[in-house]
Amino acid sequence: MEFIKWSNPNAEYYSRVYDILKSNLNSVNSMGVDYLREQMSFKDKNDFRIETVLSMLDRYGVIEGSIENKDLILVDELPDELQDDARLKEKLLNDNKKLLAVVNYFKSTTCRRIYISDYFGFPGEKPCGNCDVCCQYIIT
Ligand SMILES: [Zn+2]
Numbered sequence: 001m002e003f004i005k006w007s008n009p010n011a012e013y014y015s016r017v018y019d020i021l022k023s024n025l026n027s028v029n030s031m032g033v034d035y036l037r038e039q040m041s042f043k044d045k046n047d048f049r050i051e052t053v054l055s056m057l058d059r060y061g062v063i064e065g066s067i068e069n070k071d072l073i074l075v076d077e078l079p080d081e082l083q084d085d086a087r088l089k090e091k092l093l094n095d096n097k098k099l100l101a102v103v104n105y106f107k108s109t110t111c112r113r114i115y116i117s118d119y120f121g122f123p124g125e126k127p128c129g130n131c132d133v134c135c136q137y138i139i140t
Contacts, residue, residue, distance in 0.1 A: 002044075002046070002047075003048075004092065004095050004096055004099060005092070006046075006047050006048050006049045007048075007052055007095060008052075008088060008091055008092040008095060009049040009052055009053055009088075010085055010088055010089075011082065011083045011084060011085040011088055012085075013040075013049055013053065014056070014078060014082040014083060015078065015083060016040065017036065017040065017050065017053045017054075017057075018057070018062070018074075018078040020036060020039050020040070021036075021057075021063070021072070021074055022074060024039070025072065025073070025074065028067060028072060029067060029070040029071065029072050030070065032067055033050060033051070033054075033067050036050050036067075037050055054067070056082060057078075057082075060076075060079050060081070060082065061075065061076055062074065062075065062076045062077070062078060062079065063075065101119060105119075108133070109133060110133065111125075111127040111128055111131055111133050111134050112128070112131035112132070112133060112134075113127070113128040113131060114126075114127060114128075
Protein backbone atom coordinates (compact mmCIF):
# COMPACT_ATOMS: atom_id res chain seq x y z
CA MET A 1 0.00 0.00 0.00
CA GLU A 2 2.57 2.51 -1.21
CA PHE A 3 -0.01 5.24 -1.79
CA ILE A 4 -0.77 5.38 1.95
CA LYS A 5 2.95 5.81 2.62
CA TRP A 6 3.22 8.53 -0.02
CA SER A 7 0.26 10.34 1.48
CA ASN A 8 2.16 10.43 4.77
CA PRO A 9 5.69 11.79 4.33
CA ASN A 10 7.76 11.74 7.51
CA ALA A 11 9.11 14.82 9.30
CA GLU A 12 12.50 14.56 7.62
CA TYR A 13 10.87 14.61 4.19
CA TYR A 14 8.87 17.76 5.05
CA SER A 15 12.01 19.37 6.35
CA ARG A 16 14.05 18.53 3.22
CA VAL A 17 11.38 19.85 0.85
CA TYR A 18 11.05 23.01 2.92
CA ASP A 19 14.83 23.54 2.84
CA ILE A 20 14.92 23.16 -0.95
CA LEU A 21 12.07 25.67 -1.29
CA LYS A 22 13.91 28.04 1.02
CA SER A 23 17.28 27.81 -0.72
CA ASN A 24 16.27 27.22 -4.37
CA LEU A 25 12.84 28.77 -4.80
CA ASN A 26 13.82 30.40 -8.11
CA SER A 27 14.90 27.04 -9.55
CA VAL A 28 11.70 25.39 -8.30
CA ASN A 29 9.57 28.08 -9.93
CA SER A 30 11.47 28.04 -13.22
CA MET A 31 11.94 24.26 -13.57
CA GLY A 32 8.81 23.02 -11.85
CA VAL A 33 7.91 20.06 -9.69
CA ASP A 34 10.31 17.80 -11.60
CA TYR A 35 13.24 19.87 -10.33
CA LEU A 36 11.99 19.39 -6.78
CA ARG A 37 11.51 15.69 -7.47
CA GLU A 38 15.11 15.40 -8.75
CA GLN A 39 16.48 17.21 -5.71
CA MET A 40 14.68 14.75 -3.47
CA SER A 41 16.33 12.03 -5.57
CA PHE A 42 13.67 9.40 -5.74
CA LYS A 43 13.12 7.25 -8.79
CA ASP A 44 9.58 5.96 -8.57
CA LYS A 45 7.42 8.15 -10.81
CA ASN A 46 4.33 7.16 -8.85
CA ASP A 47 5.74 8.49 -5.61
CA PHE A 48 3.64 11.59 -4.94
CA ARG A 49 5.12 12.71 -1.62
CA ILE A 50 6.21 16.03 -3.19
CA GLU A 51 2.61 16.78 -4.11
CA THR A 52 1.47 15.76 -0.62
CA VAL A 53 4.05 18.05 1.01
CA LEU A 54 3.15 21.00 -1.26
CA SER A 55 -0.52 20.45 -0.53
CA MET A 56 0.09 20.36 3.23
CA LEU A 57 2.36 23.44 3.10
CA ASP A 58 -0.43 25.23 1.26
CA ARG A 59 -3.03 24.03 3.79
CA TYR A 60 -0.87 25.26 6.68
CA GLY A 61 -0.31 28.63 4.97
CA VAL A 62 3.45 28.10 4.58
CA ILE A 63 3.42 28.71 0.81
CA GLU A 64 1.40 30.88 -1.53
CA GLY A 65 1.07 30.78 -5.32
CA SER A 66 1.95 27.69 -7.30
CA ILE A 67 4.83 26.10 -9.15
CA GLU A 68 2.60 25.77 -12.24
CA ASN A 69 2.22 29.56 -12.34
CA LYS A 70 5.88 30.02 -11.38
CA ASP A 71 4.86 32.29 -8.51
CA LEU A 72 5.38 30.03 -5.51
CA ILE A 73 6.60 31.90 -2.43
CA LEU A 74 7.38 30.90 1.15
CA VAL A 75 5.39 32.99 3.60
CA ASP A 76 5.93 31.12 6.87
CA GLU A 77 8.17 28.70 8.75
CA LEU A 78 7.59 24.94 8.66
CA PRO A 79 4.95 24.33 11.38
CA ASP A 80 5.66 22.09 14.37
CA GLU A 81 2.88 19.67 13.35
CA LEU A 82 4.78 18.79 10.17
CA GLN A 83 8.03 18.24 12.04
CA ASP A 84 6.55 15.92 14.67
CA ASP A 85 7.32 12.35 13.59
CA ALA A 86 5.19 10.79 16.35
CA ARG A 87 2.17 12.75 15.14
CA LEU A 88 2.89 11.94 11.47
CA LYS A 89 3.26 8.22 12.30
CA GLU A 90 -0.06 8.31 14.13
CA LYS A 91 -1.70 9.77 11.01
CA LEU A 92 -0.12 6.99 8.90
CA LEU A 93 -1.48 4.39 11.32
CA ASN A 94 -4.96 5.95 11.19
CA ASP A 95 -4.89 6.03 7.39
CA ASN A 96 -3.98 2.34 7.36
CA LYS A 97 -6.85 1.59 9.74
CA LYS A 98 -9.27 3.47 7.50
CA LEU A 99 -8.02 1.56 4.47
CA LEU A 100 -8.47 -1.72 6.34
CA ALA A 101 -12.03 -0.71 7.23
CA VAL A 102 -12.78 -0.07 3.54
CA VAL A 103 -11.29 -3.44 2.56
CA ASN A 104 -13.32 -5.15 5.28
CA TYR A 105 -16.44 -3.32 4.11
CA PHE A 106 -16.10 -4.86 0.65
CA LYS A 107 -15.34 -8.32 2.05
CA SER A 108 -18.11 -8.20 4.63
CA THR A 109 -21.12 -10.48 4.45
CA THR A 110 -22.98 -8.19 6.86
CA CYS A 111 -25.66 -5.78 5.63
CA ARG A 112 -23.90 -2.61 4.38
CA ARG A 113 -26.09 -0.37 6.53
CA ILE A 114 -25.22 -2.36 9.67
CA TYR A 115 -21.51 -2.30 8.80
CA ILE A 116 -21.47 1.47 8.26
CA SER A 117 -23.56 2.17 11.38
CA ASP A 118 -21.23 0.01 13.47
CA TYR A 119 -18.18 1.73 11.94
CA PHE A 120 -19.47 5.16 12.94
CA GLY A 121 -20.37 3.95 16.44
CA PHE A 122 -24.11 3.42 16.08
CA PRO A 123 -24.69 -0.29 16.74
CA GLY A 124 -28.11 -1.96 16.74
CA GLU A 125 -29.11 -1.19 13.12
CA LYS A 126 -31.39 -3.76 11.48
CA PRO A 127 -30.69 -5.31 8.02
CA CYS A 128 -31.86 -2.88 5.32
CA GLY A 129 -33.16 -5.47 2.88
CA ASN A 130 -31.94 -3.33 -0.04
CA CYS A 131 -28.14 -3.58 -0.21
CA ASP A 132 -26.21 -6.12 -2.28
CA VAL A 133 -25.58 -8.32 0.78
CA CYS A 134 -29.21 -8.35 1.90
CA CYS A 135 -30.47 -8.96 -1.67
CA GLN A 136 -27.97 -11.76 -2.22
CA TYR A 137 -29.67 -13.79 0.52
CA ILE A 138 -33.21 -12.91 -0.52
CA ILE A 139 -32.78 -13.83 -4.22
CA THR A 140 -31.13 -17.23 -3.66
ZN1 LIG B 1 -28.58 -4.46 3.80
